[in-house]
Amino acid sequence: MKKVLLPLLFALPFLSGAQAPSAEKLIKYVKPIIGTQKMGHTYPGATVPFGMVQLSPDTDTLIYEINGKYNPDIYKYCAGYQYTDKTIVGFSHTHFSGTGHSDLGDFLVMPTTGVLQLNPGTADKPESGYRSAFSHENEVSEAGYYKVKLDDHNILAELTATNRVGFHQYTFPKSEQSHIILDLMAGLYNYENKDVWTFVRVENDTLITGYRQTNGWARTRTVYFAMTFSKPFYQYGSKNxxxxxxxxxxxxxxxxxxxxxxxxxKHLKAYFDFKTEEGEKIKMxxxxxxxxxxxxxxxxxxxIPHWNFDKTRKESQELWERELNKIAIQADNVEDKQNFYTAMYHAFINPTTFMDVDGSYRGLDQNVHKAEKFTNYTTFSLWDTYRALHPFFNLIQPKRNADMVQSMLAHYDQSVHKMLPVxxxxxxxxxxxxxxxxxxxIADAVIKGNAGFDANKALDACVMTARHKGFDGIDAYMQMGYVPDDKNSSSVSKTLEYAYDDWCIAQMAKKLNRMEIYEEFIKRSQNYKNVYDASIGFMRPKLSDGSFKKQFDVLQTHGQGFIEGNAWNYSLYVPQYPAEMIEMMGGKKRFVTHLDSLFSMELPDAFFAETEDITRDGIIGNYVHGNEPAHHVAYLYNWADQPWKTQERVRMILKKQYHPASDGLGGNDDCGQMSAWFIFSSLGFYPVAPGSEQYAIGSPSVKSAVLQLENGKTFSIEAQNQSDKNVYVQKILLNGQALNRLFINHSEIMAGGKITFVMGEKPVKKAR
Amino acid sequence: MKKVLLPLLFALPFLSGAQAPSAEKLIKYVKPIIGTQKMGHTYPGATVPFGMVQLSPDTDTLIYEINGKYNPDIYKYCAGYQYTDKTIVGFSHTHFSGTGHSDLGDFLVMPTTGVLQLNPGTADKPESGYRSAFSHENEVSEAGYYKVKLDDHNILAELTATNRVGFHQYTFPKSEQSHIILDLMAGLYNYENKDVWTFVRVENDTLITGYRQTNGWARTRTVYFAMTFSKPFYQYGSKNxxxxxxxxxxxxxxxxxxxxxxxxxKHLKAYFDFKTEEGEKIKMxxxxxxxxxxxxxxxxxxxIPHWNFDKTRKESQELWERELNKIAIQADNVEDKQNFYTAMYHAFINPTTFMDVDGSYRGLDQNVHKAEKFTNYTTFSLWDTYRALHPFFNLIQPKRNADMVQSMLAHYDQSVHKMLPVxxxxxxxxxxxxxxxxxxxIADAVIKGNAGFDANKALDACVMTARHKGFDGIDAYMQMGYVPDDKNSSSVSKTLEYAYDDWCIAQMAKKLNRMEIYEEFIKRSQNYKNVYDASIGFMRPKLSDGSFKKQFDVLQTHGQGFIEGNAWNYSLYVPQYPAEMIEMMGGKKRFVTHLDSLFSMELPDAFFAETEDITRDGIIGNYVHGNEPAHHVAYLYNWADQPWKTQERVRMILKKQYHPASDGLGGNDDCGQMSAWFIFSSLGFYPVAPGSEQYAIGSPSVKSAVLQLENGKTFSIEAQNQSDKNVYVQKILLNGQALNRLFINHSEIMAGGKITFVMGEKPVKKAR
Known part of the structure; x- marks a missing residue:
């Protein structure tokens, strides 16, 4: 009875769209400021879950090149905001969350007073332009709401958003010269000639429409806009x-x-002039x-058919509250909850909605399409997010994840290359x-029974993509079983990841009883073996002639056949076959030595100078948590009969790599992948090989958690004797029965129920 | 009975879309080559009546500026083709017909053989690029069909078209290196940076799609395309x-x-490679x-759902035949028929269709609109075509003209300036x-009972446009009754033309019983008086202080307050009130002296160096037929009691300004205005003041003509005793009754019937 009643009790208010009844407001634990310093590349502004608009302050908008050379400082501004900066340039409407390259920053708006200035000016001399000094004391950043005082202009700026609309509220001082600047040249990862074309119409004295067309990371991108003021401007103008x-x-x-x-x-800025009274609010x-x-x-x-800023803010924050309530945790301290719910927040930003209210959107073929019966999404940072973010969605956002797959299939349909998104x-x-x-x-969704799309058609798209000979060494990979390093950079990484992806295709084909495809791709999934050099015990670049590359440094990444990870890390990248990999690498004992060394070795300073995206903050020994290729690695001890090491490593990573401050992320959040790792690991399990039903057991850091599943059921996690010291799992009960294995199946969670971890301060050293 | 039967007999085959039964093929008289030399600015390629595609050879595509200075040679290439040129660069898909400025020339295609060359090369050395020598002996230019031998490549190129599709047929020699080049940088009135963005997808080995976005005469223009080959290319490529x-x-x-x-x-060219057998046709x-x-x-x-080139050519030419058949003339010699039917051809090219087969089109606001129950047109060269072309359409293409007005009203609706097209x-x-x-x-259509649109809404649009204070001196004009020359260039021309336009609004308002508007605009229509300087008997620039400009040259145009016409010509521009104008200018006798002098005076050479668009070919005395402002002038003798002078002048202009050869037009055809003048005048009447019911009687040059009206009726014109000497009208009968006036009303023509001119070699000098 209990098992039947519980889900009903919890599920009903959910289905009606209301919040879980007893829950405290979880939004208070969200600190969007986490990750806004150094390499987190998150932004502090306002957005709704998976929203199309990300309205956020930019503290600088640098130029990509200086005298034809890459400007290394630009990297800091992938999300437009760096916590240590002292000035704000303006508020723009589109931002990536946590990426390691960038674009967007469209439609930068800045309210100013005094003499009209159309240039941003410099950070050290904000009065040289329209930008303004600000301080964090006068800044509030919440999920769905942002506020800051612009000191130079004596303006209080507040921002909130709906899915497709940014809502600004500016409180002006008394001034005969109040301006709102629309800088159509500003943008992230900007460079000369990035602006392809700009078009603006002042429809009347409160409404402006137009578009901005850019050639950036997205080669051919146009964003249209409509903006409206609560008060008519008395004059306006533009400059080319x-x-x-x-x-x-x-x-x-x-x-x-x-x-x-x-x-x-090609290069336009516009401005709109007002006369304001003290404390007068102009909304936009x-x-x-x-x-x-x-x-x-x-x-x-x-x-937003009204001018009630507070109403929109409230609705936006209620949307967040509803999403956050999908997992209710208990933790020992507020910091753990801040980490957890901010991770939830960051996980629920990307992919972003990419269609109008009527379902229309521009497709990859540049034509306008209509999303029939699904929400079309964009911003697929798949190399990052396939690992834990999409598996997390299959667990807690299955409807959205199926729509994301639909969006990927639409991309495929529109692709002249006949490829799924990269x-x-x-x-x-x-x-x-x-x-x-x-x-x-796609395989993860299919295997986990979340195929709210045509699975056979999806499989065909996967196969077409994986056989695309023109793409990145696939031709050679298909002929030779590996990507030859003399023909293609990052050859080992590609070989290993292709082999894993091929295994995913095989799993899907098997489930769909498409056995020819299964045979082809299960064979390809073995290709990881072809780049393993048993003589040194590492994956190693192989040349066209079948010999291994001679000059080889297992610590370096660049030019060594890898990307965002060296041989120490990437040699562990066979998520589809951990046991076979361990065997290949000399057996469990030798493998544990490799793992232990990875987490404990001391690296030379030169390593950091040459490795992308990470600092000493993002690294433990030679284990790089700030980049993704090793995200599954801590869980591999499970396969080497030393699960207690998985447990202590995971808890160490959770502690060392995440904390609730602006510098709280050890690397790019990468559209939520870092956050999804945190969420899974906090709950005590992790999808080592998406495309499989299994989650590897780790060590939960929460005291308890209740997952509200979309099927109306709940799944509870309890960690008895939980503490910072009690990181070792003594015993596991699933629905009261002992779980004598190191994994839990997706279907077991989706059936609803409860898992109980009994924690202790001593490892339980017995073989599986 | 006869009067009832006749229209039925003629009308029936028309309504069913077939040709008039007894007519010979009229298309043989069309020589698209007329006007392709010097200033006619017509093109010899293939198009259908009012077609969206104008597929035609370009003999050069020059750059607008050389070292930052205007390149005067570019003017010759407004339509891409100059008859005296020896080489062809390629075949592009969009052309203006007869304009004095340019744009378009989109999607230049060139078939070549031999080593691939992606640059056009120079005219004096065609082998330096992909262009080819050609000769007129190997060239055929017909309505809807064009053929030329490309000597350098030994390729026979044939072109035809439907409304929206160009159809190419290239007969190749045997070659391992046959190419079809798609030059996406070529264009008319080209200059560096005109190409804003170009996007191309090779969908498969016979289909390519894409678009070209330019910043030219049209500031923000994008043309999309889809091209398909009859044979797969074996390789392809592009260059940035x-x-x-x-x-x-x-x-x-x-x-x-x-x-x-x-x-x-931003700057792309593409090519497609084939291997061809001797005589192999590749179609596109x-x-x-x-x-x-x-x-x-x-x-x-x-x-075109097939590959039958000849079928499309036949259908295209049948469309022309059907349009030409709307007026069946008898003439003394083939040249007259060539002049006449080529004028019909040129009159039926512009405005051009501007919507897809489903009615969708891009509007002025850059959004996609759907034309509901009308055909949307573009290419409105209104300063030229309001004079005779649109009146001609009201007579012989009333449905299309009403749709053109609909298109202009849609433009108005989409205009952020709230203005009708200029x-x-x-x-x-x-x-x-x-x-x-x-x-x-619009007024001409309303007054003539051809308002297949909301006339009151149209009037509102006219009023909004005419009151637009931000536009070109209207503010001052409304305050002072004239455009002051110290504030605005071409001040006299503007004042005179505004006054005429205002009269049009008044006529329409009167008919619609909108008397307040009538009063406002009938008053404005008198403003022509404000720029008349009685002391010299000429219109003259007036300054803000009310005084006339001191330095003033009645022969010059530039800087004298006029545009495309000097004081001699423009002083006669009061088409709405000829009688009052004559009175103002000192009475009929003095007026006739002015007119006589205009047609007979000798001009200094310096005049030609400084006057736009005309050569000695386009001028008779100081009467400039190659520009439009004096197009009504020969008819003004009617109001000065000397209609025989109208008759002889009109016949002289018909003879001197038009002949059936490449240099057969004395000035820009201006989207059909020159041709429409020819047609009206050949038929014996002309709309001196569009917006009025009346046509002024001239002297027909045809022996007879039968007009097939859309209302199913026919109107016949007979010129008895017609000859080159017998240019004087002795007597006029309308339906057998003497017509004792110098005009005929539109409604009299539309009622069907017959007008008979009895011609003679001596003028009939009696007062009206």
Whole structure:
């Protein structure tokens, strides 16, 4: 009875869209500021779960190149905001969360007072431009709400958002010269000529529409907008910053600089002038669309048909509250809850909605499509997120994850390359990173019974992608069983990841009884063996002639056949066959030595100079948590009969790599992958091989957790005797029965019930 | 009985879409080559009546500026083709007909053999690039069909078209190196940076889609395309010509130059390689759209679902035949028929269709709209075409003209300036020339009972446009009654044309019983008086202080307050009130002296150096037929009691300004205005003041003509005793009754019937 009643009690309010009845407000534990310093690359502004608009302050918008050379400082500004900066340039409407490359930062808006300045000015001299000094004392960053005082202009700026609309509220001082600047040249990862075309119409004295077309990480990207003010401006203008003025034609007869309602050009800024009373609020709603200005206007009118900022803020925060309530945890201290719920927050930002309120969106083929019966998403950082984020969605957001797969299949349908996404955003494939990990996301959904899409069609798309000879060494890989290092960079990483992806395809094919495909890809999944050099016990780049690369450094990443991980880390990348890998590497004992060394060795300083994306903060020994290739590694001790080491490593990583402060993330959050690792590991299990039903058991750090599943059931986790010292699992009970294995199945969770971990301070050293 | 039977007999085959039964093929009289030399600016290629595609050879595509200075040679290439040129660069898909400024020339295609060359090369050394020598002996230019031998490549090129699709047929020699080049950088009135963005997808080995976005005369213009080959290419490639390569991102890992299916950048060319047998035909269909590549593909598949080139050619030519048959003339010699039917052909090219087969089109607001129950048109060269072309349409193409007005009203609805078109093309207003002559076109349709649109709404649009204070001196004009020359260039021309346009609004308002508007605008229509200087008997620039400009040259145009016409010509521009104007200018006698002098005076050479668009060919005395402002002038003798002078002048102009050869037009055809003048005048009457019911009687040059009216009736014109000497009208009978006036009403023609001119060699000198 109890088992039947419980889910009903919890599920009902959920299904009706309300919050769990007894829960305290969880939103208070969300600190969007976590990760905004150094390499976290998160942003502190306002967005709703999986929202299309990410309205956030930018503290700088640097230029990609200086005198033709890459500007290394730009990397800090992937999300536009660095916590240690002292000035804010403005508030722009689109941001990635946690990426290691960037784009976006569209439509930077800045309210100012005094003499009109259209240049941002410099950080050390904010008065040289429109930017403003600010201090964290005057800054509030919550899920769905951001507030800051702009000291130079004496303006209080508040931001909130719906899915497709950013809502600004600026409290001005008394001023005859109040301005709102729309800088259409500002952007993240900006460079000369990134702006391809800009078009703006001042429809009337409160409404402006237009678009910005850029050539950046997304090669061919256009974002349309509609913005509206709560108060009419009394004058407005624009400036064209093209070095060489484009063709003027017969527009020269107009004074286009002032009060001229149609602006167009390659490099444009616009401004709108007001006279304000002390404390006067000017509000602004700013909607975006991938389709048209008409679409943006419809989004605006549909999502916020009023001027009540507080109402929108409340609704936005209620959306967050509802998502956060999907997992209710108990923890010993507030910091653990802040880490956990901020991880939930960061996990629920990407992928982002990519369609108008009517379902229209621009596809990869640049045509306008309509999403029929699914929500179309973009921002697929798949090399990162296939590992834990999408498996997390299969657990706690299965409907959304199925829609994400639908979005990936739509991408495939629209792809002239006939490929599933690699790293895609805004109707573009940017080809960042390696592998064809869409395959893993799709297989994971299929295997876990979450195929709210045509699974056979999806399998075909996976197969087409994995056989694409033109793509990144696949041709050679198919012929030779590995990517030859003399033909292709990161050859070992690619070989290993292709082999894992191939295994995913095989699992799916097997489930769908497509045995020819199964045979082809199960064979390919063995290719990891082809880059293992038994003589040194490491994966190693192999050349076309079958010999291993001679010059080889197991510590370095660059030029060594790897990417974002050296041979120490990548040699452990056979998630599909941990047991076989351990055997290949000399058996369990030798393998444990490798693992122990990885976590404990001391690295030379030179290592850090040459390794991407990480600092000493993001590393434990030679284990790099700030990058993804080793995210499953701590769990591998389970396969070497030393699960207690998995347990202590996981707890160590949770402690060392996450803390609730601006510098609280040891590496890029990578669209939620780092956060998803945290959530899984905190709950006591982790998907070592997505595409499998199994989660490897770790060591929960929560005292308890209740998962509200979309099927109406609940799954509870209890960690008895939980403490910072009691990291070792003594005993596991699943629904009251002893669980004598080191994994739990997805279906066991989805059936609802309870897992109980009995914790202790001493490892239980017995073989599986 | 006869009067009832006749229209039925003629009308029936028409309504069923077939040709008039007894007519000979009229298409043989069409010589598209007329006007392709010097200033006619027509093109010899293939198009259908009012077709969206104008597929035509370009003999050069020059750059607008050389070292920052305007290149005067570019003017010759407004339509891409100059008859005296010896080489062809390629065949592009969009052309203006007869304009004095340019744009378009989109998607230049060139078939070649031998070593691949992607640059056009120079005219004096065609082997330096892909261009080819050709000779007129190997050239055929017909309505709807064009053929030429490309000597350098030994390829026979044939072109035909449907509304939205160009159909190419290339007969190759045997070659291992046959190419079809798609030059996406070529274009008319080209200049560096005109290409904003180009995007191409090779969908499969016979289908390519994409778009070209330019910043030219149209500031923000995008044309989408879909092209398909009858035979698969065996390889293909592209080249990016950006001086500074745009951001490469992670595309750098691909070899994008060869066999890579997605091309994008600012400056692109593509090529497709074939191996051909002797005499092998490769066909290509090329569709365009303003909406999307999807739209272009739909246009392609709908309009030409086969590979039968001859069938399409036949259908295209049948469309022309049907249009030409709307007026069946008898003339003394073949040249007269060639002149006449080529004028019909040129009159029926513009405005051009601007929507996909499903009615979708891109609007001025850059959004996609759907034309409901009308055909959307673009290419409105209104300063030219309001005079005779649109009145001609009201007579012989009333349905299309009403749709053109609908298109202008849609433009108004989409205009952020809340203005009707001035000079618009391809979802852009280019603001070329002066006045708000949409008003004249709309009034003419309303007054003539051809308002297949909401006339009251149209009137509102006219009023909004005419009151637009931000536009071109209207503010001052409304305050002071004239455009002050110290504030605005071409001040006299603007004042005069505004006054005429205002009269049009008044006429319409009166008919719609909107008397307040009538009063306002009938008053404005008198403003012509404000720029008349009685002391010299000429219109003259007036300054803000009310005084006339001191330095003033009645022969010059530039800087004298006029545009495309000097004081001699423009002083006669009061088409709404000829009698009052004559009175103002000192009475009939003095007026006739002015007119006589105009037609007979000798001009200094310096005049030609400084006057736009005309040579000695386009001028008779100081009467400039090659420009438009004096197009009504020969008819003004009617109001001065000397109609015989109208008769002889009109016949002289018909003879001197038009002949059936490449240099047969004395000035820009201006989207059909020159041709429409020819047609009206040949038939014996002309609309001096569009917006009025009346046509002024001239002297017909045809022996007879039968007009097939859309209302099913016919109107016949007979010129008894017609000859080159017998240019004087002795007597006029309308339906057998003497017509004792110098005008005929539109309604009299539309009622069907017959007008008989009895001609003679002596003028009949009696007062009206």
């Amino acid at each position: 910053y093209s070095k060489k003025e484009v063709y003027k034609g017969f527009w020269g007869r107009f004074d286009q600089g002032k009060n001229f309602p149609e602006m167009a050009g 709603k700013f909607a975006i669309s991938s389709v048209s200005t008409e679409g943006a206007l419809k989004n605006l009118q549909t999502e 790293w895609s955003h805004y109707a573009n494939e940017n080809w960042c990173m390696i592998g064809y990990h869409s395959v893993s996301v | 010509y950006s001086k500074k390569e745009v951001y490469k991102g992670f595309w750098g890992r691909f070899d994008q130059g060869k066999n890579f299916p997605e091309m994008a950048g 269909k090329f569709a365009i759209s303003s909406v999307s590549t999807e739209g272009a593909l739909k246009n392609l598949q709908t309009e 000079w618009s093309h391809y979802a852009n207003e280019n603001w070329c020339m002066i006045g708000y002559h949409s008003v004249s076109v």
